[in-house]
Amino acid sequence: MKNFKEKIIYTFLMYKKKNIFNSEDEYIKNMRNESINMINKNHLLNEEECKDLFEKYKLSFNKNHNKSFITYKILKNYLLKINGFRIVFINGVYNKKYSYINEYIDILSNYFYLNKNNNFKKFYNKLINKNNIYNILNTAFIQEGIYINIPNNFIINEPIHIIYFSYYEHNNIIFNTRNLIVVGENSNVNIIEQYQSLNDNSIINNSLTEVYALSNSNIEYFKIQNDINSSLIDNTFFLQKKNSKCSIYTFSFKGKLIKNNLNISQDGQGITSYLRGITIGKFKESISHNTLINHKYPLCESYELYNNIFADESNGIFNGKILIHKDAQKVNAFQEINNIILSDKARIKAIPKLEIFANDVKCSHGCTIGPLNKSILFYIRSRGLSEKKAKLLLINTFFEENIKYIKLYDLKNFILYLINEIINSINY
């Protein structure tokens, strides 16, 4: 029995032997080799945790397990009825048939082979945390993903919907998906990213996304995590340039284990970042959020609002770090985490961390954890609403605090539909 490290290296060498990486650009090859060397030599962050998680799993690098039994009829239930662009992945592989894209959206791996796009190299693999095992693993085994490159002065009203379906015949597979998104100066874009498993086989998505918001750009980014028995490790890095505005919504609805690592780096003045989240933990699900907001420049703002509920034996961890550098004066940074616990066995741990080195900033955090308010429930029930209805009403209004900001009408309805479906099935 090989240990975790040996298993990774063995798998990598096996792929190499099969000449899978052969035709790739040197730049990509080096990146893979460098990552494997790091795994081999160094002690990496979260290695222990990763070992437990991945122990039973096999790394996937197969481009041809795309079985055609997944019909449009099955998929369409999960596809947003919304005009816009759609990028469909099935089991980590791009599906051309169900996708419609334009010239600004391309498949990431296309850039691995052609040494033509220097712009790509300027951005790719620059934001990741090179001490983090999930990041390194993703870089070594990256298989497929999407590259969105919006030019300057472009306003795209129709959202770009990236959807990852998993319908796997075998259990215990790890997919390493990767995205690179560059939004040009003064441009405007809505991106929806959805993880959706179609059966309850157990797989892990170790996903990594790098997003660049250039000057004066505006990005609305929605993450919908709706896997049944699969796990998701989501590593997302935003680099924001001056006067850009990014709103990132994380909807963690379903998943055996979900780890959200969201990292925002503000690189210029006048930047605003909104981080909004809704988490619904149930059964034995384990959902964590690690957020880092790096304020490096003055006159910037960040607002975090996460509203979470935990039922059954679910558990959650919220690590929220705000770092304000010495020169980042006149920064407003606020973090609010609200948690409702619906069962005695549900757990949530909230760890806010503020590190402030500037002396003229407004920065605060707030955290609430508790059951639904009994007095309010009694009031509502005394007017004739059943206990369940009263609870649903309160949960809906609790989530509304975040949902009200969604401007895309159809998306909002879709989110509400998913929420209602889930909270109706929860044990109260």
Add this chain to the structure above:
Amino acid sequence: MLIINDLHVLVGEKYILQGINLIINPGEIHIIMGPNGSGKSTLAYIIAGKNDYKIIKGSISFEGHNILKMSPEERAYLGIFLSFQYPVEIPGVSLYNFIKTAINALYKARNLNQISTSEILKKIHKTANDLGLDKDLLKRSVNEGFSGGEKKRNEIFQMTMLEPKLAILDETDSGLDIDAINIIYKGVNNLIKKNNSVLIITHYQRLLEYITPNYVHILYKGKIIKSGNKNLALEIEKKGFNWFFKNKIQ
């Protein structure tokens, strides 16, 4: 209609109610007066179904149903309504939606045909108009940011909309100006006209200038120590609650 028989209630280790007997018939107005801590609000909550209390002894029946084992919503279906002393805020739920949902829930539970949204809307506007409730409040979250007076008006508004068979007004008149008291009068009158009953809990006899009760009861240390008509309230005003208690002991 409502029969409370020898009700003993414990909160923690303290007896809050020690043998309440009360009968309210259709179309009657009862007023319960009593000093702070005498158990008035506890009695109101227990009738409405709050479960923070331990019933040691006694029973409450409403139209022949033993209601003590019923949930708050089941009591609402039977027609019991409590106007809260401290109405709670429900952030994110507009008053309009709340009242609409409540009416639909009550109609459904009573197996009545659902009334259309436009009919409910019409009734909401008419009632709000009659009671002088600011129309803006309908669009706002229930009680959120309402003034003390607006919250109490809202209770009367909900009461009028839901048309209960028995309305319990827990100090709805406290802290209200004369105009607002007039609204309570209107609300109570609307119910009585339809042969419904009202139980009013109050500290003041001021309300008696508008409302003529069938009975006035004095609740003191968890017991009804005296019942009478309107004049009893005036007597309390003159002599204070203690006087009645001492006289009762003697």
